[in-house]
Amino acid sequence: MDRLAAEDMLLFVNAAITATGQREFRRGAAEQRLSLEFLHEYMAVNYRDLYAAALALDVNDHNAALIALRLLTTPGDAPAEQRRVEGRLIAARLRAMPPQRVYRLFRDLRRARVNNRRTRALIRDWIAARPDPVFDAVKYRAGVKVALRHAHLAPAGDELGSFLFAPARRAHYATPLLRTWRRAHYEKAALYELPYTVAEGFAARHGIDRAKFLERIAPRLTQLERLRLQTAAGRDGVGAVAADLATMPLTRLAGYALSLPVPERVARRGELTSALRAAARRACGPDAGRWGRVVAVLDDSFSTSGSAQKRRRPLVVALACHHLLEALAGEYVALWTSGRADALLAHPHGVTPLGDRVLDALGHEPERLVIVSDGWDNAPPGLAAEVLRVWRTRLDPDRRVSAVHLNPVYDADTFTALRLTPEVPTVGVRRAEDVPALVGFARLAEGTTGLGEVRAHLADRVARFLEGR
Incomplete structure (x- = not known):
């Protein structure tokens, strides 16, 4: 039985590292999701402590979120000491995940009607540790609203509360980023001071040319946004949206290199090879x-x-x-x-x-x-x-x-x-x-x-x- 448990755990970890529930070359997305759902259910029921411990391994964020969701959904299946360990593991993993992934998890918890004390405490502590609540409110507004409502939390200040739940009722914001967001509704120049994903919506509303928008928003782009936009920017003749290859992680850099046409790879061989090495x-x-x-x-x-x-x-x-x-x-x-x-x-x-x-x-x-x-x-x-x-x-x-x-x-x-x-x-x-x-x-x-x-x-x-x- 011990040998079987070890093999089951190793099988699950391999799956949780590679599987994302998306289509692969030989298997469709529905098959992937069904197979993955079975694995999570099997591990959570038969080896709950090992299942929770997988959060400390190199499993991808998709599976980390599925593990956290299942553990929080079934608190009665674990003794008190195990629940405390699970809580610490989930909290540590959430701190390491991209915020959009975490807000998506909170949305899934609300959809599943999981609102126990441990869940509310995890949401409260994660939101309290965010470095810039105003930035989160502007960039991830829908997610922040869901999280606050689900955990019965009050926004950090009256202005933030008004922005999230009744933005039209307030005529003036003292917080600079919220004031900029309000100005961007009627002033085109203001949108270039907002996060890219927010500014993009305003640019479409104002009918701003895509090439002009990308060129002017370039200083506000994150490294990942630069990487995603660089090829599109090149098609539009915009040279300003250039990713910093010197600081890019290896696998992302490899993906960027392979996204380039072969003639461009040849022309930039020295630059790309040096950056990869x-x-x-x-x-x-x-x-x-x-x-x-x-x-x-x-x-x-x-x-x-x-x-x-x-x-x-x-x-x-x-x-x-x-x-x-x-x-x-x-x-x-x-x-x-x-x-x-x-x-x-x-x-x-x-x-x-x-x-x-x-x-x-x-x-x-x-x-x-x-x-x-x-x-x-x-x-x-x-x-x-x-x-x-x-x-x-x-x-x-x-x-x-x-x-x-x-x-x-x-x-x-x-x-x-x-x-x-x-x-x-x-x-x-x-x-x-x-x-x-x-x-x-x-x-x-x-x-x-x-x-x-x-x-x-x-x-x-x-x-x-x-x-x-």
Whole structure:
């Protein structure tokens, strides 16, 4: 039973890292959501303490919100001490999530009619800790109203209350941002002092040309907004909306690079490559150069094109992992399934000859073998699994070479990231920045781990998470 519980927990963590309930290349959104809902229900009912502890791991924000919602919806299923631990874990995770995600969770709690004392306290404490309540009220107005009403909280001041619930009744605001919001209704220049998402609505109302609006709002954009708008701004001939590549996280930077047309990637090769390598060095920190001889098998087959909701996501993760592994390794060899040698020009194409590439990788005599793929080995089918099985059982039974399969895609049919073979652990990956921690976690997925070891690992991660480390 302990072995089964350990396997169930590892399966759930892999799913919670990769699955977002959106369409993947081979599975629709409805299948994804149904599969994920079953997993959450199964874990919450059978292993509630382990389920809650997953909040301290590298699960994505979508699943973190689902965990918090389910725990808050079923307080009677846990003893008092467990509820206290859950409350601390949920509070810590909410502090780490983007505010729009948190406000969406509060909306879902209201829709589910979950309004117990613990829920109200969590909402109260999270709102009280927000650095700028006025900014939140302007940018996330609907979410703030839902949260305050649901937790029976009073706004921080009469002006804020008027703005949220009766904005037309007040003729004047003393708070600068609220005064600017009011001016933006009749003064075009005022909207450029507002957050981008708010200003965009006013710009449409005033009929302002899109290119002119983007150029003037550029100083107000956040880094993520700059990244999202840069391609659109380029089409409109606006050069001011430029993302700062020097500070961009590795996986986002890889996604930006792959969104560019190939000729532009070639023209900006030096800039993009330098930025990717710098981001990789930041991500690996003190581990840079300590991984010895690393050989990576990287999937750039047609299935890495992803879906309309997750465009090129598997290829983005592969490119980001390529640069991270290059920074972590003392010696590094990258083998793309397409056979290309220029990572910056990667694009989804062809079948997935993982078996051939794994054979090539083993020929380089690595100390670490890392495979980044969705697990669909189809040229020919099953060759990679057989190569890895023979290698592990006949050539490397003592496991002198560390091997791990990183899979960025959730498979609804198997309720986890699809495995290549039991001989090599598979862990889900969402961001390349998490790879060092995930490779450590892969040891628990080797297939020989007991529940005690999993609990010890989770207890350590929970303690560090609650201490903010």
